Amino acid sequence: TQLLEQSPQFLSIQEGENLTVYCNSSSVFSSLQWYRQEPGEGPVLLVTVVTGGEVKKLKRLTFQFGDARKDSSLHITAAQPGDTGLYLCAGAPSGAGGTSYGKLTFGQGTILTVHP
Amino acid sequence: EAGVVQSPRYKIIEKKQPVAFWCNPISGHNTLYWYRQNLGQGPELLIRYENEEAVDDSQLPKDRFSAERLKGVDSTLKIQPAELGDSAVYLCASSLGPGMGYEQYFGPGTRLTVT
Numbered sequence: 001t002q003l004l005e006q007s008p009q010f011l012s013i014q015e016g017e018n019l020t021v022y023c024n025s026s027s028v029f030s031s032l033q034w035y036r037q038e039p040g041e042g043p044v045l046l047v048t049v050v051t052g053g054e055v056k057k058l059k060r061l062t063f064q065f066g067d068a069r070k071d072s073s074l075h076i077t078a079a080q081p082g083d084t085g086l087y088l089c090a091g092a093p094s095g096a097g098g099t100s101y102g103k104l105t106f107g108q109g110t111i112l113t114v115h116p
Numbered sequence: 117e118a119g120v121v122q123s124p125r126y127k128i129i130e131k132k133q134p135v136a137f138w139c140n141p142i143s144g145h146n147t148l149y150w151y152r153q154n155l156g157q158g159p160e161l162l163i164r165y166e167n168e169e170a171v172d173d174s175q176l177p178k179d180r181f182s183a184e185r186l187k188g189v190d191s192t193l194k195i196q197p198a199e200l201g202d203s204a205v206y207l208c209a210s211s212l213g214p215g216m217g218y219e220q221y222f223g224p225g226t227r228l229t230v231t
Contacts, residue, residue, distance in 0.1 A: 033219065033220075035222075040224070040225075040227075041224050041225070042120070042207050042209070042222030042223050042224050042225050043159070043207075043222045044222070045219055045220070045221065048219055086156065088158050088159075090158075103161060103164065103172060104161070104220065106158030106159050106160070107158050108157050108158050109156065109157060109158050111156055
């Protein structure tokens with residue numbers, strides 16, 4: 001069974017601060033996705049990283065996939081209240097075929113609160 | 117383009133009652149997923165469809181849960197009878213296919229409260 005552990009579970013910061021959320025596993029993933037979910041809504045895809053060592057930037061958000069494709073991080077620069085939400089990482093299995101094909105493994109999420 | 121549509125958005129029922137959730141995926145998306153999400157946790161897959169075929173229902177509690185996707189488009193998830201522990205948000209998601217980078221698009225969910 002592939003597991004993804006996210007840390008920290010909760011993060012409460014002031015507007016303007018920087019933060020990093022981590023997503024770790026002992027398993028290799030073919031790709032990893034980051035989602036943000038606001039209360040009362042479904043998760044919204046932010047980014048997909050595919051290549052080991054890959055770095056993607058989305059405005060103030062920087063996503064990195066570990067070289068071994070077992071871990072990832074999300075860094076937010078100068079956080080704003082609009083960044084508040086549940087951040088989820090999700091990994092796709094590295095092997096094709098079988099029932100695991102197409103099945104994402106989700107981390108338990110990081111609840112981020114940015115205070116004005 | 118319309119996103120994934122789910123209804124109802126909220127449902128409150130008494131335990132032992134039946135309940136059904138409906139999902140209409142993004143047009144052209146062959147893969148449909150039903151997830152259950154507890155408060156502050158990540159989604160847990162219940163069932164995955166490729167067109168009308170359920171290809172992964174290993175996490176679906178089959179004694180009380182059932183699902184169907186008759187024409188390979190919209191889908192219904194049913195619980196009968198509901199238990200207190202079924203209170204959660206039920207999310208539907210769709211994707212072009214398992215090979216398309218696994219990028220899934222989620223609906224807003226149905227929040228179920230069992231009293």
